[in-house]
Amino acid sequence: DSGVTQTPKHLITATGQRVTLRCSPRSGDLSVYWYQQSLDQGLQFLIHYYNGEERAKGNILERFSAQQFPDLHSELNLSSLELGDSALYFCASSVAPAAGELFFGEGSRLTVL
Amino acid sequence: AQTVTQSQPEMSVQEAETVTLSCTYDTSESNYYLFWYKQPPSRQMILVIRQEAYKQQNATENRFSVNFQKAAKSFSLKISDSQLGDTAMYFCAFMKRGGSGAGSYQLTFGKGTKLSVIP
Numbered sequence: 001d002s003g004v005t006q007t008p009k010h011l012i013t014a015t016g017q018r019v020t021l022r023c024s025p026r027s028g029d030l031s032v033y034w035y036q037q038s039l040d041q042g043l044q045f046l047i048h049y050y051n052g053e054e055r056a057k058g059n060i061l062e063r064f065s066a067q068q069f070p071d072l073h074s075e076l077n078l079s080s081l082e083l084g085d086s087a088l089y090f091c092a093s094s095v096a097p098a099a100g101e102l103f104f105g106e107g108s109r110l111t112v113l
Numbered sequence: 114a115q116t117v118t119q120s121q122p123e124m125s126v127q128e129a130e131t132v133t134l135s136c137t138y139d140t141s142e143s144n145y146y147l148f149w150y151k152q153p154p155s156r157q158m159i160l161v162i163r164q165e166a167y168k169q170q171n172a173t174e175n176r177f178s179v180n181f182q183k184a185a186k187s188f189s190l191k192i193s194d195s196q197l198g199d200t201a202m203y204f205c206a207f208m209k210r211g212g213s214g215a216g217s218y219q220l221t222f223g224k225g226t227k228l229s230v231i232p
Contacts, residue, residue: 002157033219042225043204043220043225045219045220045221056219088156090158092220097218099218100146100165100208100210100218101146101148101160101163102208102220103160104150104157104158104159106156106157107158109156
């Protein structure tokens with residue numbers, strides 16, 4: 001158990017819908033990262049938050065947004081969903097941006113029908 | 114930007130044998146970390162081993178060891194005495210290292226190598 005909690009574990013929805021994925025980092029970790037894992041693209045970095053502030057954006061679509069709340073949990077919002085958004089979405093946390101290790105949650109499997 | 118390349122999409126090994134997974138990377142950074150992560154069918158990403166680029170000694174964790182060649186930008190993983198539980202996807206990953214912590218330090222992953230351990 002990494003200490004990072006992601007909900008829901010599985011989610012099935014239809015095209016055009018909006019979903020929210022939630023991540024609770026390890027106790028004491030201030031950094032939260034979101035990754036998307038799909039069969040054709042592999043593991044892609046989406047976005048990084050540190051102590052409530054956005055630090056970096058990767059290959060995140062404009063239809064996607066995220067935030068980190070004062071209690072340090074983070075949410076990834078995916079809207080106007082398309083079939084190609086079906087993927088495994090991972091959250092990872094670290095105590096600080098340069099800590100040198102990320103701890104991953106079990107992921108949220110999103111299926112768009 | 115960094116790139117990580119794993120040239121072996123799939124590999125197999127007999128139980129109790131040794132296997133080596135390859136990884137090369139490209140970066141202009143001089144200070145960084147390299148990682149091997151394991152993703153079993155349960156899909157959890159599990160850290161196998163970490164190497165700090167400034168350290169010349171290759172990292173070792175029980176049956177897992179790396180061969181880190183900084184000049185060649187090569188970072189291979191050797192699994193000794195392979196076990197059925199080693200069956201998984203293995204990802205090589207890169208993270209830059211910074212002293213002040215400013216900026217972002219996300220992992221850049223390779224495409225992965227699917228390892229099957231055969232009884």
